[in-house]
Amino acid sequence: MVEMKIGLLANKSDCSVQTIRFYEKQGLLKQPMRNASNYREYDDGALKQLTFIRQCRSLGISINEIKQLIVLREQPDKSCESVNQMVKQHIKEVSKRLDELTHLQTVLTDIAASCSAGHSIGECGVLKKLDI
Amino acid sequence: MVEMKIGLLANKSDCSVQTIRFYEKQGLLKQPMRNASNYREYDDGALKQLTFIRQCRSLGISINEIKQLIVLREQPDKSCESVNQMVKQHIKEVSKRLDELTHLQTVLTDIAASCSAGHSIGECGVLKKLDI
DNA sequence: GTAAAGTCTATATCTACTATAGAGTCAAGT
DNA sequence: ACTTGACTCTATAGTAGATATAGACTTTAC
Numbered sequence: 001m002v003e004m005k006i007g008l009l010a011n012k013s014d015c016s017v018q019t020i021r022f023y024e025k026q027g028l029l030k031q032p033m034r035n036a037s038n039y040r041e042y043d044d045g046a047l048k049q050l051t052f053i054r055q056c057r058s059l060g061i062s063i064n065e066i067k068q069l070i071v072l073r074e075q076p077d078k079s080c081e082s083v084n085q086m087v088k089q090h091i092k093e094v095s096k097r098l099d100e101l102t103h104l105q106t107v108l109t110d111i112a113a114s115c116s117a118g119h120s121i122g123e124c125g126v127l128k129k130l131d132i
Numbered sequence: 133m134v135e136m137k138i139g140l141l142a143n144k145s146d147c148s149v150q151t152i153r154f155y156e157k158q159g160l161l162k163q164p165m166r167n168a169s170n171y172r173e174y175d176d177g178a179l180k181q182l183t184f185i186r187q188c189r190s191l192g193i194s195i196n197e198i199k200q201l202i203v204l205r206e207q208p209d210k211s212c213e214s215v216n217q218m219v220k221q222h223i224k225e226v227s228k229r230l231d232e233l234t235h236l237q238t239v240l241t242d243i244a245a246s247c248s249a250g251h252s253i254g255e256c257g258v259l260k261k262l263d264i
Numbered sequence: 265g266t267a268a269a270g271t272c273t274a275t276a277t278c279t280a281c282t283a284t285a286g287a288g289t290c291a292a293g294t
Numbered sequence: 295a296c297t298t299g300a301c302t303c304t305a306t307a308g309t310a311g312a313t314a315t316a317g318a319c320t321t322t323a324c
Contacts, residue, residue: 007301017302018282026280037289039302052263059240059262063280069262080247080256087244087258094237101233105226108191112219115212124212130187130201139270149271150313158311169320171271195311 002043009042013050020050026063028053028070060090134175141174145182152182158195160185160202192222 010017023029029049033041056066065086072083111129142149155161161181165173188198197218204215246257 005302016282019280021303022281037302038304039289048263055262057280059236059243080258083256083258084244084247087240091237091240091244094233094240098230098233098237101226101230104191105223105230108219108223108226111191112216112223115216124215130184130191137271148313151311153273154312169271171320189311 003041004043004047006040006042009047009050012047013054015050015054023050023053023063026067028063028066060094061086135173136175136179138172138174141179141182144179145186147182147186155182155185155195158199160195160198192226193218 004012006017006020009015010020013020020029024031029046032043032046035041053066056069057063061069069083069086072078072080114129115124136144138149138152141147142152145152152161156163161178164175164178167173185198188201189195193201201215201218204210204212243258243261246261
């Protein structure tokens with residue numbers, strides 16, 4: 001398929017129509033051609049670009065970082081050091097978040113276990129734990 | 133200490149001054165007394181309340197849920213079932229997020245490992261992986 | 265007396281979307 | 295031809311949970 005309108009692109013990319021327009025406004029997707037009715041017309045290149053964006057987003061790469069990656073991709077001769085740094089940084093952040101959530105899980109589980117027999121707010125073990 | 137101004141409360145509660153005012157506007161903290169200069173004057177009860185709020189927030193409990201908890205706490209005779217439900221729900225969500233992040237970690241690690249020898253954008257294994 | 269630090273309100277900014285209103289367009293069915 | 299529903303358009307507002315800023319006032323320390 002050579003051309004498609006925004007709805008079909010949304011289908012193909014598992015991305016809502018509004019999000020596509022949002023990415024365009026953010027400068028992640030370049031402005032597509034418009035047909036006689038002012039409808040956006042996309043080609044397969046746009047689908048590729050959008051797929052790249054979604055892949056990055058699913059990895060927790062921010063919109064600003066994606067912008068940088070898009071610029072970098074146009075300069076094949078430059079060093080890819082910053083790309084590696086970005087990925088390593090994300091690994092660090094994810095590790096940190098994993099640690100936090102793991103700890104949170106134990107705390108929440110402990111709190112849940114303290115539900116007392118009476119089941120009234122006044123003697124609620126859960127609320128007592130929340131109160132530190 | 134019987135009374136304190138917002139800066140000291142912020143210190144004691146590990147919470148910024150702006151955040152305290154924000155919680156007040158959200159209805160989590162009741163409006164404190166004001167001194168002659170219109171400065172907020174807090175007592176230890178406010179500190180306790182704020183500590184409760186921060187504890188809940190650190191557990192991922194939303195502001196709206198905290199509002200509900202605050203209402204519930206005033207009714208000691210009612211059932212604490214909804215409190216338990218809330219905690220259980222959070223445990224579920226944290227579990228889900230942990231799974232997601234664990235998967236993300238493996239994907240990111242795999243991508244990082246694909247950094248090729250050349251270290252140029254053009255042959256960047258990392259960027260190639262991002263391109264699906 | 266003056267300067268720094270603290271406080272006040274109101275408003276804007278952040279991230280990444282999501283939702284809505286109101287208008288225009290297009291294709292299928294009757 | 296007409297209508298109905300699905301699709302598209304723009305512009306604007308809303309979400310969560312803060313965080314930051316501007317401009318004015320007050321207090322505190324020297």
